[in-house]
Amino acid sequence: MLEILIDNRNGKVWNITSLVPSLTYKTKRIGSASSLDLTFIRGSLFQSASFEVNNGDVITVRNDNLDIFYGYVFEISSGKDESVSIKAYDQIRYLLMNDTYVFKDVTASQIVKQIADDFELKTGLLADTEYKIPKMVEDNQKLLDIICKALDLTLIHKGGNFMLLDDFGKISVRNIQDMKVDFVIGDYSLLYDYGLKRSIDGDTYNKIKIYQDNKETGKRDIHIEQDSANMAKWGRLQLYKQADEKMNEAQIREQLSQLMTLKNRESRSISIDAIGDLRVRAGSYVPVIIKELDINQYFLVDECTHKFDADSHTMKLELRVI
Template identity: 25%
Template sequence: MDKATTFQISRRGNPERWNVLPILKTTPQLEVDTGFAAGTLTFDLIEVQDWFTPQNGDEVRFSWNGVKVFFGHIFKVSYSGDEVFGVTAYDNMRYLKNQDSIIWPAGTASQRFETMCKATGIPYRVVTRSSYKLPAKVADGETYFDMIKADIDDTATATGKRYFIRDNDGTVEFLAMPSSKSNIIVGDKSLLTDWKYDASIDDAANVVKVVKKSKKDKGKTTATASESSSGDDPANTMLTTKSASGSTVSKWGMLQVVEKVNDDKMNAAAMQQKAKDILREKNKEERTLKLTALGTTDLRAGDSCYIKVQSLTDIGIGPRQVNITKLTHKFDPKNWTMDLEVSI
């Protein structure tokens, strides 16, 4: 029978641990997302007088069927009239919500990830190093999550390689997507209980315009010239543009985005290449498949698995390997299930 084998809470830095399995009231739920969000464990505990009260900052350790599935800290405790504590705990990625102002020298996304983790004091590991060198930039008052997301997105745009971060039992890791390729099949006759498929072009673009703004005469100012809504003097402003368009314009209509560049040294060829890189990322449908399946700890967010669903094959989505972008476990001993979101 599936069951929780460890459920302990302790004060930060205190070796004494309380076993809260006997007072667990509801099914614990664990949500892990590769989209730059901390892993979240939620659960309810029955209040026991003169014994134990969960507090913010407490450490939480949770194992299922002998497998460590969560280590983190409590960030929210509620207490209701039926004398039940509602608890929300996050893994160590939560500390990447800290804000900072940094002048980044040119470097790779994995190098910047290391700097961010050192700044927050969380354990980290670079499993797969990125090689693409990002240009220097200024991040002012941004969260570390926003910083690393921008760096990973820029790396993907330039190289086509996708990286992500996740917590592994308290150590935050930087990895390539997928982190591992599983032979597990989620399908009609294997684990699957329900599914939903979506295809959207809401965030797609098939025309990309890269724009560089400069002054016609850097030494000239006019006190009487009218200004545009952006605060620029129209008479003394020059826009240099390069664009790229895709074949889907005839099918979807024109879907244009503008990318502004602040690098005065970027030449026309570099601007054209940037437009092509962005187009490659955006000129496609966003296809998402949500699956409900029987639970297993052999699959993790960031891994890949095989899907094999006859109804999907009927509409052109045959058996294939897909990346798991989000995974939610509902740890019910009588009916352990998991919800997966995968990219097609």
């Protein structure tokens, strides 16, 4: 059974479960905090006269023994009628501010830990991301973008595919291989609708150019790898980026090869509408079986939206192949 609590942070904790007719819980794998949108009825028969909700209040959602959401109220909307809408975000919302950092020979998880400590954010399990980033200079950059860049560099250099998430009030880093669910979504399990999309309009590149400023010659060295066949089919889709000054030519060539493997392909995504299961969130690794599309494999959940309305619980998943 769903339980929704609001902590006014003054010693008062309110159980508002019976006051909430609808709720939406959304998670994204990259670049966004988890969000909770709910509506409650003001002045209900079951509501205490002293009940109140303010920005900054802590809101938690649990389902039986499963911890779902721990976040903070950021927006309260009301009108002439008796409904009040609340929007809350988890701790990752506090990573949307800018600052300047210089890192040297550190892992992505160490970067997460330092930023979280500097901004007094609670941390949980921080998986060992292993790959040591030689150098990162980030001037007036969004904290979340800095962390995402570190995780991207880890993936590019074969350090594994990790994601940042808030685990019920604790910022964590996990390997997606450790986020597999133990049930199938598909033709005979939960699914009731789907859509398929193939695209080159997002993160697809068939020509990679990496430049490095050569201090000895005073010139800029350019390293290129491209797929002429795909360029003929799709047109030129170029990624242009800077190499770390300490990288040698062999390391740059290796990075070019890895980027081509990751980027030189169509992105294939599937959207699924299904009966809700709160064990699924963005970052989950789920097995999907859809015979009509000849699909029987694991997909990574990029976005997950759970909706509760009266006695109904559904979820919409945006999936992609990795």
